[in-house]
Amino acid sequence: MPCPSATMVVWTSAWLHGAAASDDVLDALQNWAESQEVCAADAELAARLDLPGPQETPAGPALLLASLRKAGAADGALVLPVPGDARGLGGTNPFAKAAMRVGEAVVLPETGLGLVPQPIAEGILRWTVFGLGDLPPLEHLPIGEAEHGMASAMREAASALIDLGVAKHRPGVREEIAETVSSRPTPPWPEGVPQRTLRILQRATEVEAILWVATDDSPGGAMSASAIRGRTEALRPLFDAVRAARRASVAEMVRVLADRASKP
Template sequence: MCSPSATLTVWAGSWLAGTSAPDDVLEALHAWAPRHTIAAGDPFSGARTDLPWSSLGNPQGTGVMPLLKVIRETMAEPGSHLRLVLPVPGDVRGLPVGTAFAADAIEAGEGMLIGVPGAEGTGLIPQWEGEHTLQWTVYSTPIPATTGIDMSLGEAEFAMREAVRDAADALMRLHTTGLGSGDADPRELIEAELADYTRHDYPEAIPLRARRILDSADHVAAILTVAQREPASSPTSASAVTEHESLLRPLWDAIRAARLVAVHASARTR
């Protein structure tokens, strides 16, 4: 699993669909951090949810049961959906533009939206508070009418098959263009990266094709992470930097798009 928000989206969807228990959601989240806190991102959200309004660094409350309560109450509105967002600068698909949630989600690189498309809903963003604590901040935010993603599961799976090949080619090219002098075996480094992803479980009820897409996306992400760190972390020229970015950026974009399609397919509750 690529992020705490992805874990919460998939497992909350499974819980709301009746195929997982609340304890399953809590266990999945605790694989990220042993302690979770929750707070409102603004006074209005605090009044609506009965949560304390606090800033990161001064969290209030512990545990994730209030988080499940917020999700359940928001999803009680007919037509509500769970949505994962994985924004980066220049790619803000699925975000409610001009909102505090959007700004903070871009900074965090992730978040979750809950509610009826086109109506007011709830946003959640996890942020690390120290090494062992995740603080979930709750926002009142409009839910965009569309996610900005057009791919089907079949298209996403095909894209990931191509991305695995392209990522391996990119890694080989970067190891032969004088970008560094790392001595580590790339295969061992990739396996180590994959081990970090695979310690996070999926619900058994998610579609098999979605699971394959998520596994492939993790594989590509592991290759790209190794390509960025070994040995390409110290490019020797401006042209090497440009080649490095041009090789890897489209693959990261493909990973984000495929993960969003697969997570949303897995998180459908109706």
């Protein structure tokens, strides 16, 4: 599904390259929570970035933007870690642990900083800023390859589920999928991002909704443990392909915004 980190990556990149105002960034983030707050993960980082530390009253996101510009941020990247796939995290540091716990984060390689969003109460989203340490080079996946990979994984998953005998008709499934998609925020994107990336993100949202409905057993009765294992193995590549498509789409948005800003 869409996530706050993707919004943060694209809109801060647009702002840093002069393609959006700071108020545009703040407005886009509010789609995820009415109140946004920011703190640094430790006192040393807080002093370096002029941000409140973990034991202090958090600041608003406008102070985060000022800190990122001061630190020399340029382009961010989206990471979507899950157990067994920690790409983009670089080890078992506090940032990696926090990102793995929530399943998303922002990486800002030029600054050595990472941002992790965490809902802490109804309508409140807290961004914690971490130092990254040494990170491996970020994986680059061409947008066309990501789109093709998601389509191929969907065909293979459907075939595997039929072969396993766990694909079954479910009354009202279309309504369930539509409700799952519509229940998530639909944040705006900066003007000028490629329409292809928006289509791929929308498709990824729809496919992930199908996946969550497909793995929800509550209305359909019990499945055997072996059937559940088979279904999990069949669907794992599709979950991976959806995350890859989302990362590639966000990276392509950032690339296009940066290229346009560099042209006279």
